[in-house]
Amino acid sequence: MPSIPAADLKSPRPRTIWTRVVAVAVVIVILAIVGASVASEKGAQLPRARLTLLVEPARRAVEAAEDVGFTFRLVNTGDVAITVCTWPGIALQSSYENPDGSVERLEREYPETVVLHRTDFKSLAPHESIVGTASLHVFPTPIGHLRVHAKYRSGSDGAQFRMNAWKGEVESRVIEIRVPRSVTE
Secondary structure, three states: OOOOOHHHHOOOHHHHHHHHHHHHHHHHHHHHHHHHHHHHHOOOOOOOOOEEEEEEEOOOEOOOOEEEEEEEEEEEOOOOOEEEEOOEEEEEEEEEEOOOOOEEEEOOOOOOOOOOOHHHEEEEOOOOEEEEEEEEEEOOEOOOEEEEEEEEEEOOOOHHHOOOOEOEEEEOOOEEEEOOEOOOO
16 A cells, blocks of 8 residues: 655645635625726715705895895705704805995994703704795995805704714805995085
C-alpha cells in the first residue's frame, strides 16, 4: 500500500472556508462600489428637510395708506418631517426706492423672549404647511411702489422639551405693491 505524505492528511476544509470567506468579502466590496456608483449616476440624494415660505397679499395695489392683509404658508418641501417652533413666527419687511436710487428699509423687530410651551412646536410632514395671516401698513412712496417680503423665524430648537426642532430663518420672495406716489417738494 502506498504511503500518504503527512501534509496530505490535513483536512482541506479550513482552506475552503477561508477561501469562501475571502470570496464573499470581495463580492460584497464589489457590490458596494458598483451600487454606490449606480446611485450617484442616478442622482440619488439622501432625504433632507427643506422649508419654503410663500406669501400672498390680499391686494397688489392700494389707493391710499392702509393696512394690507397677507396670507403666508410655511411649507415643508423636503423629503422628511421637520419640527419648527411657531415663535416668533412671521414678520413682514418692506422697502422702497427713492428717486436718487437709495433704498429705505422698514424692518419689524421680533420680540426678545417668551415663555415657550410644547404646543409652540409643530411637526410638518413632507408637503405639509403652517398657514397664517399677518398685516402690514402700506403707504405712499416716492416712486409709487413698496416691496414686501416675509421672514419666518423658528426661534428655539426645543431642547428644553427634549426635542430636536429646526432653528433658523427662511425668507419669501419679494412682492411689489403699487401705492400712490408721495408728494415731495
